[in-house]
Amino acid sequence: MSALKNLFKHTFIYGLATVLPRVLTALLTRLYTGYLPDTDAFGEMTIVFSYIMIFNVLLTYGMETAFFRFFNDERHTKKTLSTSLLGLLGSTILFVIIAFTGIDALSSISDVPAQYWRWVILVIAFDTLAVIPFAYMRAQNKSMRYALIKLLNVIISTGLSVVFLVWLPQLDSINSYLPTDKIELAFIAFCIPSFLILLIVIKPYFTRWSFDTILFKRMLAYGAPVLIAGLAFAVNESFDKILLEKLLPEDIAESEVGIYGACYKLSIGMTLFATAFRIGIEPFFFSEAKNENAHYMYAQITKAFVVLGAIALFVYVVLVDVVKVILLDDPAYWEAMNIVPLILVAYLFFGVYQTLSVWYKVTDKTRYGAYISVAGALLTIVINVLLIPKIGYLASAIATCAVYTLMMVISYIMGRKHLAIPYDLKNILLYLVLSISLSSLYFYGFRDYFGVGSLRLYLVGAVMTVLLIGVISFRERELLLRILKRR
Template identity: 50%
Template sequence: MSGFKSLFKQTFIYGLATVLPRMLSFLLVRLHTDESVLDSVADYGSVSLIYAYFVLFNVILAYGMETAFFRFFHKENNQDKVVGTSTIALIISSFLFFFFAFVFNNEIALLTELKVEYINLVIWILLFDALVIIPFAWLRANEKPMRYAILKIVNVGVNLGLNVFLLLYLKGLATNISIFESIYQPNFEINYIFIANLIASAITLILLIPFYTKIKYIFSSLLLKKMLNYAFPVLVAGIAFSINETFDRILLDKLLPENIGKTQVGMYSACYKLALFMTLFATAYRLGIEPYFFSHSKSENPQKNYAKILEFFVICGSVILLVVVVFADVLKVIFIGDEAYWEAMWIVPILLLAYLCLGIYHNLSVWYKITDRTKFGAYISVLGAIITLVLNYMLIPKIGFKGSAIATLAAYAIMMFLSFFFGRKYYPIPYNLKKIVLYLGLSTVFSMVYFYNFRGNYFIGVAALIVFLTLVFQLEKKELKQLLKK
């Protein structure tokens, strides 16, 4: 169990790096949805749309090199060459994007229906974020989770602090202090949100400059070709994934009448944040296990460990699903203060389950990463994107944001099942299906029945949670005792 202890230790630290910053970002949701900050739900919808495009371009600028870096860092004998080649490639591609994006910023603004001033800020943010991809991957590959965590927390802390200052205090200071008067601009709130993001990204890059000064800039065109061949399916999968993640908001804006489109985007995006509790856990888990998958792939019988990892993930994810669903109405008051957004609370259990399926999919994906069959990841993700687009087009005109939530669940559930099916053929792993199906099925039934039939009855909700936890303890007490042993 020592390997698991190391894994869970790293996952816990990566969890801090993921969960604490995202918890701080929850405060931004509270801030941005405050009626005294943005004028309307539709304005928050506009901000959400911009961040939806962010996800897509971040994937394109990374073009799968992060995953390729992990694979070849552990595969190649000359690790300096892997670091140097991937770093040089990302620097060149990032600045090429930066140049062409500014040249065609008006065309991009026209295509996305966003203001050019927003586009210019976004271009800078994307550049800075792209330049820290390999430094952060290097920290993870070298098992430096504490430094990784600190940098991530600093980034979001600066972002949060500047948002609070620019949106809440700058206007008041401008009326009394001349230096702030020259900075403040009225009706500039959306710009301030992205300026805060830009400064946070710039500070993160500055803190990672030591990485650029100490690495060896060894470049190999042959290695780059192999990395790009490995990375291309990851890029395709990433683009497909970004469609699954963000196009629901874009399509809500495009397919609904103009007078309600951005308002529904705003409500949907705010309540979507509550489902991020599952995303935070799944992301932290993935950050911990991805290096583990590669570093232990040549150990004796790694499949047994991979199977147990998935079982632990399903247990933890099922508990999170139940807890968030039971206390969803408490969480909405804490994180989404304005009642105008609460109409979309219907989506919360659906999206929580969707992201639990996505987390399981990422755990199952070990088979195609270890066997260098990343093209299957691309195929599965593209199919998921097609399902997302088709169902959104079918359902949004009929049931609005409910259709987007259902489409997300359908896409991730099908991706999960397909990965399991192909994994059994190409890299069999002895998953304990009886336990996994029991935990996942029971938590799903408890959650859906409670939320849509007994919502607000905490006696029933807490009782369901206790029953589930008791069952888990009875079935897993042997493993839990071993894990907790020093």
């Protein structure tokens, strides 16, 4: 099986591992918007998840990417697993001790109630301890096992969320023992499966323990720029919700965060596509680095992502009003629908950036990834601070799109100087421009003209979809056949 075919096989499985769980998670959005008291409560929950993302990055401090880098080095393979496991175990235990000791201060700084933090701290800790076991599965190409465990995680989370929010409160004999706050119940429902999944993947912690101090220092040095890049990414992804809460008038802030956060989740299709691709290609980058055709392969991967992503973007824009009805129970959340295409384009560009990032990962120049991400984070803060008081959550959507555009362009320009990868820039730009133009015309033009949900609108969407797929398929027959062929 060719390397490109093998990559897409594993990426497809990782895609299922990402898509199916997150589809279930997305369905929880409908549960939360239906059972939480109002948009304010959903906004508060969205803000807490923003803090979770930031802490997840801090506690893994680039160790996952460092693991892939050194695990593929024959000199360090045996020690890389135990060293990274012990490193994360020690730092996570320290975090839990400090966080619970200072939970009141943490609550005061974040404006998040302490009873939420009790569960959130445990969720963060359990998820962090599972990072390297999951990375170990990916490094061993155990994509199916990875997929099944990830799916199991969300099935349990979804089931428990329904139990805690819908069923148990109706049982008088049990209801008196439960917290009355539905947001706290939701975090309990997330905490239990995080612990159970850790128990399922915990086996690597019982391998022969061997901590190599010199190797750990090298991994820290390699991972430090990845940590900075991760924090910058967390700022790009989540800090806009925190800034919305701080910069909008107090009486509407949490409600606006809730509306924005709910419509932001409608970008799940492109988010899943980009995430699945990243999970699939990261181990591949390192395993193929010594292949004499690696540079050509990297170029093909990037174009393949753009080809598939350009089609996925437009198809999702056509179907987004259907997704809206499925995921958002309350029409009050539909107010922010105009931001969805901006977020979808942002994640398409972020996916392109991920494929372009190969140049600094395989050349051990991860500091450049940190520089690019920090530039994006600074732009995120500047745009949000300047525009939120004037145009509200639209500023956050504009910032997200602008930041990932900037990061993609900078990575391409810098990459040309450090690693000669023969990208087909002409066709990549053509497909991006064509897809984005058609998506904008459909959503901001035909959608208003024909009416949301009308038969004529979907007929137009179908014709435009056939046109887009036809153009791309005609120009990229060979590439698509290489991905789809059996051998």
